[in-house]
Amino acid sequence: MAQDEGTLVVKAPRHVAIIMDGNGRWAKMRGRPRLFGHHAGARRVREIVEACPDLGVEYLTIFGFSTENWKRTQIEVAGLMSLFRSYIRKEARALREKNVRVRFIGDRPGLDEKLRTLMDELEEMTSGCTGTNLTIALNYGGRDEVARATKRLAEDVAAGRLDPARIDEETLPKYLDTCVLPDPDLVIRTSGEARISNFLLWQSAYAEYEFIDTLWPDFSRDVFASVMESYGQRERRYGAVRA
Template sequence: MTLSAVSPATGVDGSGLRHLAIIMDGNGRWAKARRLPRVAGHRAGVEAVRRVVEAAPDLGIEILTLYAFSSENWKRPAEEVADLMGLLHHYIRSEIKDLHKNGVKLDFIGDWKALKPDLVRLLEDARVLTGANTKLTLIMALNYGGQDELVRAARGLAVAAAAGRLDPATISIEILAQRLDTAGLPPPDLVLRTSGEMRLSNFLLWQSAYAEFVATDTLWPDFDRAALAEAVAEFATRERRFGGR
């Protein structure tokens, strides 16, 4: 899938943070600390998504990519997976009008078309409805894994080469990047992970080659505008070299 391109710009806050990618972690621990079922943590996490989507444009963020459901999440108990899919369905249905009204363009990466047909139709409809919006691009990574994405890209190049449409000697970074789910988008400037964990968990492996990384101990359901502003301020202190010196 190729996402539509976003023109170059600098965040209005001066940080240069255009594309923020978030690994939303800590829903389960949040619920456990309150002796609640895990689904309660996921529901609270949806509220955090709402807060961050509302705050992002004010902080100069143009693209917000959220790791909503990984290809490894299918290994979780069936009941929890069903709860997550139900919450996704509810979020899209309940939020899409406000997202559209507020100028948010909604799109998806990952093998999301392998989800249940009724959910796929809902996601497709949301993409079409919001496709022309420009205030914020919200990308949800669904049934996504960075390694799977690279395998799918490599497979596409192999098929093109076998069919004689591509000379393998011409394959470059740019050509492979155009086969990724994020083709047409700038790479993330910052990858943020909540709940204090220090790993990428198979998220945007190629795209994050030169991204800054910030980890916060805040659990995702507690994440809010102030926490987001703090992460943006931390990013603004970084000197990005891109391997140049």
């Protein structure tokens, strides 16, 4: 954080991850079904993605559907899967026109074939984009990701491609779903809940956290900018002490 002629210069986080919580409560407050809130939350995503360049955010990762969300009612899960398919179809062209590179993380085999195909197509369609990097976590769980990564690592050891004596904390990240992404600098959770819900467990070891009361469908560009300003007041020491 620097001073320039009395003006506060705020350093933006390069990578922001968001746990988009509160859609159901937002809908309930309006006497509507939970899926109404999920649709409102999906519409909010575009505004936040488009705000990233102005706020200096290069990477945005959003938590769309967790491995634990399968425990919800069949109606809600089916509605969410339909929403994801619809979102990709509707937003694909706009994302490419906005120069947004899209990636998906999570356990893809657990998703239906139509959705997986759309995910693959969107990744390919935006592969040449050089603006905001949007990563969408679908059927994602931090523990599941680490387990899958460890399995691939063990397979490489068994095949003689990896010397176990050379494994260190820099090795496992190469096997994670996020291997091409920088670690998040800031993790935001909306709706007032103060837990991380199995999201980016390894990657967020030194991330800053911001738990805010705003429900996700109300998380506007202005709210996002306010959180960025708050982040800019923090001092990140990574275990060191200030000289």
